[in-house]
Structures are given as structure tokens and as C-alpha cells.
Amino acid sequence: MVLLSRKATCNSHGQDSSYFLGWEEYEKNPYDVMKNPHGIIQMGLAENQLCIDLLESWLAQNTDAACFKRDGQSIFRELALFQDYHGLSSFKNALADYMSENRGNRVSYDSNNLVLTAGATSANETLMFCLADPDDAFLLPTPYYPGFDRDLKWRTGVEIVPIQCSSTNGFCITKLTLEEAYEQAKKLNLNVKGILITNPSNPLGTTTTQTELNILFDFITMNKNIHLVSDEIYSGTIFNSSEFVSVMEILKNNQLENTDVLNRVHIVYSLSKDLGLPGFRVGAIYSNDKDVISTATKMSSFGLVSSQTQYLLSSLLSDKKFTKNYLRENQKRLKNRQRKLVLGLEAIGIKCLKSNAGLFCWVDMRPLLSSKTFEAEMDLWKKIVYEVKLNISPGSSCHCEEPGWFRVCFTNMSEETLKLALKRLKKFVDDGNSKRSCQKSESQKLKGLRKKTMSNVSNWVFRLSFHDREAEELNDSPPHVFFLSLID
Numbered sequence: 001m002v003l004l005s006r007k008a009t010c011n012s013h014g015q016d017s018s019y020f021l022g023w024e025e026y027e028k029n030p031y032d033v034m035k036n037p038h039g040i041i042q043m044g045l046a047e048n049q050l051c052i053d054l055l056e057s058w059l060a061q062n063t064d065a066a067c068f069k070r071d072g073q074s075i076f077r078e079l080a081l082f083q084d085y086h087g088l089s090s091f092k093n094a095l096a097d098y099m100s101e102n103r104g105n106r107v108s109y110d111s112n113n114l115v116l117t118a119g120a121t122s123a124n125e126t127l128m129f130c131l132a133d134p135d136d137a138f139l140l141p142t143p144y145y146p147g148f149d150r151d152l153k154w155r156t157g158v159e160i161v162p163i164q165c166s167s168t169n170g171f172c173i174t175k176l177t178l179e180e181a182y183e184q185a186k187k188l189n190l191n192v193k194g195i196l197i198t199n200p201s202n203p204l205g206t207t208t209t210q211t212e213l214n215i216l217f218d219f220i221t222m223n224k225n226i227h228l229v230s231d232e233i234y235s236g237t238i239f240n241s242s243e244f245v246s247v248m249e250i251l252k253n254n255q256l257e258n259t260d261v262l263n264r265v266h267i268v269y270s271l272s273k274d275l276g277l278p279g280f281r282v283g284a285i286y287s288n289d290k291d292v293i294s295t296a297t298k299m300s301s302f303g304l305v306s307s308q309t310q311y312l313l314s315s316l317l318s319d320k321k322f323t324k325n326y327l328r329e330n331q332k333r334l335k336n337r338q339r340k341l342v343l344g345l346e347a348i349g350i351k352c353l354k355s356n357a358g359l360f361c362w363v364d365m366r367p368l369l370s371s372k373t374f375e376a377e378m379d380l381w382k383k384i385v386y387e388v389k390l391n392i393s394p395g396s397s398c399h400c401e402e403p404g405w406f407r408v409c410f411t412n413m414s415e416e417t418l419k420l421a422l423k424r425l426k427k428f429v430d431d432g433n434s435k436r437s438c439q440k441s442e443s444q445k446l447k448g449l450r451k452k453t454m455s456n457v458s459n460w461v462f463r464l465s466f467h468d469r470e471a472e473e474l475n476d477s478p479p480h481v482f483f484l485s486l487i488d
Contacts, residue, residue, distance in 0.1 A: 013154050018381060019044065019146035019397035027393040031417070041421045044391040046202065046359045048237070048276035053325055055276070058316060065315035068308060079307040085300050087116040094317035095284060099269060101323060102236045105249045109286060114309075115296040118284040118303035120233045120270035121151050124196075126299045127266060127285060128156040130292050131227050137161050137190035138179045138229075141173050143362075143398035143405070145202045152196070161185040161192070164401050170235055170353065171362075173197075173212045178219055186232035194227035194264075195220070200234040200244065203398050203407035204362045205338075205355030207244045217250055220264060233283075236274030238354035239335035248286075250479060258369045263289040271313070273359060274330070280309050332410065334359075337418070341410040344422040348429050350452040359411040363392075366404030368432065377403040388428045388474035390421055 002009070014020070022044050031039035043311035055268040059066045068076045092111040099109045132138065134157025140148065141163040152158055163181040165171040178195075185192045195216060199208040220226045230247040238244045247265050251257055267286040282305050285296050317323060341361055342352050353362040369376040374396050381394040395405035410418060 007155070014146070014149035017146050017149065017397045018378065019393050021026065022381075022391040022393065025385055029389075031389070033417070037107045038389065040389045040391050041417060041424075042387065043409050043421060044393045044407070044413060045412045046273065046409050047278060048273055048330075048334075048359055049198055049413070050276070050337060050411050051248050051326060051330045052276055054322075054329060055316075058319070058322055062315060065312050066134075066313060071165055075221075075311070078310055079249040083304070085304055085309045086297060087114075087305065088307065088310040088314060090318075091314035092116065094314045095269075098317045098323060099235075099286070101320075102274065102327065103244070103246050103249070107252055109248070111367045113286055113288055113293060115285040115287075115293055115300055116305045117285060117296075117300055118281040118305060119272060119278070119283040120231065121147070121283070122266050122300075122303040123270070123283040123285045124148070124151045124229075125156060125294050126303075127229055127268065127292075128158045129299060131229075131266075132156065132158045132193040135159060135190065136193040137185045137188075139163050139178070139185065139192060139195045141165050141171075141177075141197060143190060143203055143395055143400040143407075144170065145198060146393065146397045146399075148196075158193075159188075159190055161188070161190065164403075167189045167353075167364075167402055167405075170206070171201075172209065173215060175219075178215060182219075183458050192223075192226060194229055196229040196231065198231040198234070200232075200237065200357035202231075202234060202358060203393065204353060205358035205360055206240065206283050209243075210245055213245060213247065214254075215251050217254060217256070217261070221256075221259075221261055222274070224228065224260065227266065229268065233270040233273050234358050235269070236330065237334055237359060238357045239331045239338065243356060249336075263287075263292075266292065267423050275326075277313075278357055280313070281305065282309060282313065324475060337410050337415070340415070340418060341408065341422075344418075345425075348422070348426045350425075350429070360407050360409040363408045364404065365406055366402075368429070369404050372403060374403045380404075381406070384425075384428070388424050390424060 013082075023042075026040045026042050026044070029039045030036060031041045040426070064070065064072065068074060068079055089111070092114050096109040096114060100107065105278055115123075115126070117126060129136070137159040138152060142163075142165050153160060161181050161184055163173060163177050165173060165177060180473050182192055197208060197216070200206060201208065216228055220228050228247060232246060235244055235246065237341065247267065251262060251265060256262060264286070268283070269286060270283040271280065281303075287296070334344040338355065338361065345352060345361075345363060349367070351364045353364065355361055365380065366372070368380055370379065377394055377396055381392070384390050384392060392409075393407040395403065395407075398405075398407065413421075
């Protein structure tokens with residue numbers, strides 16, 4: 001008799017992915033500048049630590065919010081007692097306003113269409129439960145966040161069908177690749193219920209273009225039963241342009257607000273990346289479909305955001321002077337840190353996909369592969385983790401169809417740690433180049449030796465042939481054939 005459920009004993013969680021295995025190796029031997037200077041540096045964690053000082057400063061200046069007070073009076077009892085799973089209206093209003101501000105106030109958000117969840121992981125899974133049944137499918141452009149194999153599939157039974165994107169056009173979605181993915185799902189007898197994108201992209205660090213968004217909207221407009229989910233948790237990390245366009249802007253600009261498409265477009269948001277608060281576990285679903293909101297709200301009771309967290313963050317997000325300064329300074333620091341990583345890698349001879357957002361770069365290490373295979377990618381990844389002592393995420397864990405790409409995070413460490421990481425990587429590349437140079441030199445020597453040997457062989461053959469003819473003339477004997485075997 002089996003003691004545990006099939007869910008408990010199956011291996012569909014995705015924990016065996018190299019993305020998670022790298023984390024496990026890091027946790028066994030974490031770098032610390034004082035305690036473990038030769039440990040593994042964590043570059044596989046998309047965590048924003050660049051502006052934590054701004055948050056700390058705000059807390060020091062707003063002691064009422066930090067101490068759960070209102071007008072100097074404690075409201076601890078009020079926050080500690082039972083809460084309605086709809087959430088605090090003050091927080092939902094503040095969050096809706098912040099989402100608008102984050103997107104340049106080009107669109108507004110109705111707090112009644114928000115459902116609070118314990119982070120974006122919970123929000124994505126809840127949406128899958130609302131929109132699809134087991135063995136239905138969602139289409140996802142590759143490469144995509146490795147955690148989606150867990151978040152979208154594990155408990156829901158939903159399948160993921162990849163939209164295979166290529167480096168030839170910067171991994172952009174095309175009409176052809178989208179239709180190919182849809183047809184592939186049909187061949188697998190899967191009912192496609194929707195498309196999920198991350199905008200800005202994790203792991204690419206790029207914003208979804210207007211062209212791509214139009215392709216997606218044209219597709220779901222023609223296919224009446226298909227949803228579009230846009231995970232926009234990196235919307236506040238744009239640093240090289242103002243090109244971020246939310247799906248809500250497309251609804252508005254394409255005059256789709258009074259059509260059935262409105263109810264099939266949904267947003268996932270979180271304060272983990274923009275504000276650097278992953279430990280607070282604050283996520284949200286935004287949808288214009290009242291049935292989705294109703295069902296998701298009921299499901300949110302399995303992963304609520306605490307009243308204390310909501311109260312504190314409602315005060316912080318309502319401080320418009322703070323949020324305006326934070327967004328501006330965060331983008332400035334992100335741009336500076338990303339530039340340091342890109343230039344540092346370029347100095348080593350490693351290029352990155354041009355990016356304008358996110359907490360990571362999509363790094364092209366194809367020239368370092370021993371062959372153009374995923375086996376070679378894994379060999380390189382193991383060397384980087386175990387020898388160089390850097391945890392980065394291989395492209396295969398993100399379902400990239402081209403071996404040799406890696407996601408490298410740059411905001412979860414100090415600038416000094418980033419410099420050390422680049423120093424370690426440079427030594428690894430230089431040692432590899434030196435080894436290849438020696439191998440090339442030895443190869444050239446061997447070629448030269450073979451050429452010289454063949455020249456000597458030719459001389460011997462010529463001499464033997466000459467003497468053989470001479471003997472034939474003297475003795476009138478038949479010709480002979482001589483075989484020479486030179487053993488080096």
C-alpha cells in the first residue's frame with residue numbers, strides 16, 4: 001500500500017532542473033567575503049538589492065507605519081485579528097495607483113479588479129486553476145523562466161507548449177512561431193487555453209515589442225477561446241528606454257476595451273522585483289473578468305498577504321514623493337550595474353543580448369562550448385559552478401533551443417562581489433584560451449613534422465625508383481615495387 005499520494009511521489013515539480021541544482025550547490029558552499037571567500041557566488045538569483053537603502057531610509061522616517069500605528073496610536077490588535085481575504089482596501093488602492101505610475105500613468109487600474117496573492121508564483125498558479133483544466137495547454141515563448149515548469153504545471157496538470165524563438169531575431173515572437181506552437185499542441189491533442197508571456201522577459205531582459213504584442217492580440221482575437229496572461233513583475237526595471245508597453249495599453253490603443261477580448265487578458269504583478277521585497281510575498285492578479293476575480297479571490301485564501309504587510313506597504317506606496325524618487329533612482333542604478341556587467345564580459349570576449357530591463361543579462365557563451373550541443377553546455381555549466389564557483393543558469397533550463405546561452409544576474413550582490421565574479425570568469429576564459437593556444441601550437445608542430453616526414457619519404461621513393469630502373473636496365477629483370485613503413 002502506497003502511503004503518500006501520486007502528487008507527493010511524482011517528480012514533475014521540476015526540482016531536477018539545472019536551475020534548481022545550481023541553487024543547491026550554492027547553498028552547500030555560499031560565498032562570503034569574510035567567512036567563505038572561495039565559495040560559490042550566487043548569480044542565479046533575480047533579486048533586487050540595489051535600492052534597499054532607500055526602503056530602510058523610508059522606514060526610519062515613518063515609524064508609525066513600521067510600528068503599526070495610526071496617528072500615533074497602536075493598531076496592532078486591529079491588524080492581528082481575523083482578516084477578510086479580499087484584502088485591505090487601502091492597500092489595494094495604493095497598489096493600483098502604483099501600477100499606473102509604474103507604467104507612466106498611460107493606463108489606470110481599478111482596485112476592484114485586483115486579487116492579492118502570496119507572490120507572483122501563487123498568482124500564476126491561481127490563474128492556471130481559473131483558466132484551464134488538467135491536460136489543457138498554455139503556449140510560452142522560449143526561453144522562459146525555469147520556475148514556470150513548477151508554477152504552471154505541477155499542481156494544476158496544465159501542459160506547456162513552447163513557442164520556439166531564435167537568436168536570429170533577438171528571440172522575438174513571430175506569427176509563424178506562434179502558429180507552429182499552436183499546431184504542435186493540436187498534434188499532441190492538447191486544448192490550447194492561452195498564451196503566457198513575461199514582459200519584460202525573464203530571462204532575456206528585454207521588453208516585448210509593439211509588433212509582438214500586436215501579433216499576440218491578433219491571434220487571441222481570431223481564436224475566441226484563448227486567454228493572454230502577461231506576467232509584468234519586471235515592469236519597474238526598465239532602464240535603457242521607455243519602450244515598455246503593458247497589455248492594458250494595447251487593449252486601450254487598439255480599441256478592444258468594449259470587446260470580448262477585454263475579459264481574456266490578465267496581468268500578474270508583484271513587488272518582489274521592482275521594490276526588491278521578495279520576502280514580503282506580495283503578488284496580484286489583475287483581470288477585467290468578474291468570474292476570474294471572484295474565483296481567484298476564493299482561491300487566495302490558500303496564500304494570503306498578511307494584514308501587517310498590507311498596512312505597511314499601503315503607507316509606503318501612498319507616499320508619492322517616495323515612489324517617484326524610488327522608481328527614478330532604481331532605474332538609474334539598474335542601468336549602471338547592468339553596464340558594468342556587460343562591459344566586464346565584453347573585456348573577456350563574451351557578448352550579451354542587448355537588453356533594456358530586468359535584473360539579469362542573457363549571455364552568449366557559445367564560443368566557449370567544446371561542441372554545439374546541450375551536452376557541451378552542461379559540461380561548461382558544471383565547470384563554471386564547480387571550478388569558477390559561479391552559479392549561473394544554463395539556457396537549457398530555460399528551454400532555449402540553442403545551446404550556449406546563460407542567464408546571469410547582477411543585482412543580488414555588491415559591486416565588489418560582481419568584480420570578483422568577473423575576475424574569476426576572466427581567469428577561466430584566459431586559462432581556456434591558453435590551453436587552446438598550446439593545443440593549436442602542438443597541432444601545428446605535428447603538421448610540420450608530418451610534412452617534413454612526407455618530404456623525406458618522397459625523396460626515398462625517388463631514389464629507390466631511380467636505382468630500381470638502373471638495375472632493370474643492367475639485369476633486364478622485371479620491375480619491383482618497394483613499400484616503406486616509417487614508424488615515428
